[in-house]
Amino acid sequence: MVNATMQTENVDTTAIRQHELQTVRRSFIRGIAEPLGLIAALVALIIVFSLLNPRFATLENLRNVLDQASVPLIVGVGATLVILLGSIDLSVEGVMGASGMAWILMSANSRGGADLGVWAWIGAIAIGMALGFASGALFTRLKVPSFIVTLGMWYVGLGIATVMYGSGIVPMLTDEAVGGWASSATLGLPNSFWLAAVVVVLGVLTLRYTRLGRVTYAIGDNETIAKGNGVPVARVKTVVFVIAASLSGLAGIIATMKLGAGSATVGSGVLFVVIPAVVIGGTSLGGGKGGVLRTVLGVLLLTVLTNGLILAGVSPSWQSGVSGAILVAAIIVAAWSQRDRLRVAK
């Protein structure tokens, strides 16, 4: 033993160390190359749309884009957390409907009823949390795949919203100060965007510096090993689903505020923006790889694209096709270098 160690100490390890250094450097370049590619694509889109329509590159339109991006950004933070676990949350539109409806019925609206002010927010988000807890508990305890649990919860949320709506008149916001809050500007940018920015920062900090965030990556990377290391997998998953659903609830409030009226389908279409945005951002659907800032890039790319296409006069019929083609191109480019005969991609 002693001899062996002596010998290895004398061996020249420069070549090995150099190789390791190269590997580290290469993985670093690969790590920033993908977000840089997205930023380049975003800049290219902005330049093209500015040339096509001078109204694109105005402060007013910037406010518009950031206002439109706020709801998918808030939902996207939660969706990123869930996808990092390797699971998926399809319930966002239902939760948005339930929370949004609860909020407007508890705020000053044309149906009358009590104006609970801040408690309306708390109550609405609590409904989201309850739905998220139900999803998480059914998923972890009954071991039903998250795809199905949250699909069911989508309809449950829609159902709760419809039951709350009842058969009366459409509840409209009567307090203009509340109704206009989301889109009115503070420091030149819309309030809804500031709210989304706070959520994004909290999401980044949670993932980077808290135990919950690190464990989320660990579970997504390899659940069996995480469990073997004493990680309370079921509890962490449940907490992540609760966080995601409360963010959907918050987004439901903002969306209802912008609409100015209560609607069960207030979240309609959000799911099919958020999941492509997360995937285009580069968060792996298998879990364990990605992050919130990548999702921000994905959301901004898709929002700028939608906004720019409308301003460029492209018929709305083409929009889902263009977004789809970009999603296909993005994932093929991202996966191209990793192709291998023995690689398994589901």
Place this chain on the structure above:
Amino acid sequence: MNTVTPPKERAAAPETAPASRRSLLKRPRQLWAVTGPLVIFVVMLAIVAGLTPTFLGSNGLTFIAAAAAPILLLALGQALVLNIGSIDLSNAAIAVLGAILLAFLLAPLAAAAPLLVLLIVTLFGAVNGLLVAYAQVPSFALTLGTLGIFQAAALVLSGSTTVYVSANGEAISALYQSGILGIPMTFWIGVVLAIVLWAGLRFTRLGLAMTAIGNNESGAIFSAVRNRRVKVVVFALSGFTAGLASIAIIAQSGSASATGAGGDLLLPAITAAILGGTSISGGVANPINVIFGALTVALVPIATTAIGVDAQAQNLVYGLVIIVVVALTMARTRGAVVK
């Protein structure tokens, strides 16, 4: 399923067939896996019939089967894709696009139109498969992208309006209006296809290769399964069944539109496949049980109306029933990671 056979049973495995049949009855879990979807459908139907006795008399079954036909056709393709461990989110959009194409082509091409549409949509499915297999991208993300493309194609092609069949529609709509035992032909097409697919999965080299990929793709590659070719075939079959669904849509409504019948069938069809005992992580599929899965999915909204659930609470009930029924029928493996 990924269950590891204990050494004792493994040693006893090459015995005679009756032994395995007896063990099926001894193991309630496996018996439930085979009969669960049928039992759940029958129990639910019995509850509905008990609460509203007129339901079965007034063509209730015809109604359910008619509603289940397009769901069943889509679910059969989806079950094959789920069986290899992938998912096809684009098949309902392909069905809508196929229905619009069929509505346009029936007048000029007559009998050749359905065949041409089936060929085109099979090619669409094959393109999905080629990209999944050779670009090695996750099918969830890829088919989410192609879903958008097919939707846009349907919108642009139809000019965002409803396309009506202007001539030669009689032969197609006869598939819906005529039937055997009061069940429309569109549903019987699904039943025949389910039996063919069941036999294909159990007895052909291609079908066994599909299940092998779903169980363990790396293992399948090392066993010389041509995994990429098989994947292309599976996605092409998913496109083909979507084409049959578009024929069922045209047979039922005589028209097609990008936002109309069919577009909202994606999630019901996936649910039907899973209710039929298909594992979402791959390796388990029984097309015959998917028939009962599709019937259950079609029954739930009809049943909630028949029982007299408040119209506003229907989504709520639908969501809860989906979760409960899947929790009951799901293929579970002890200690397996559920995503």
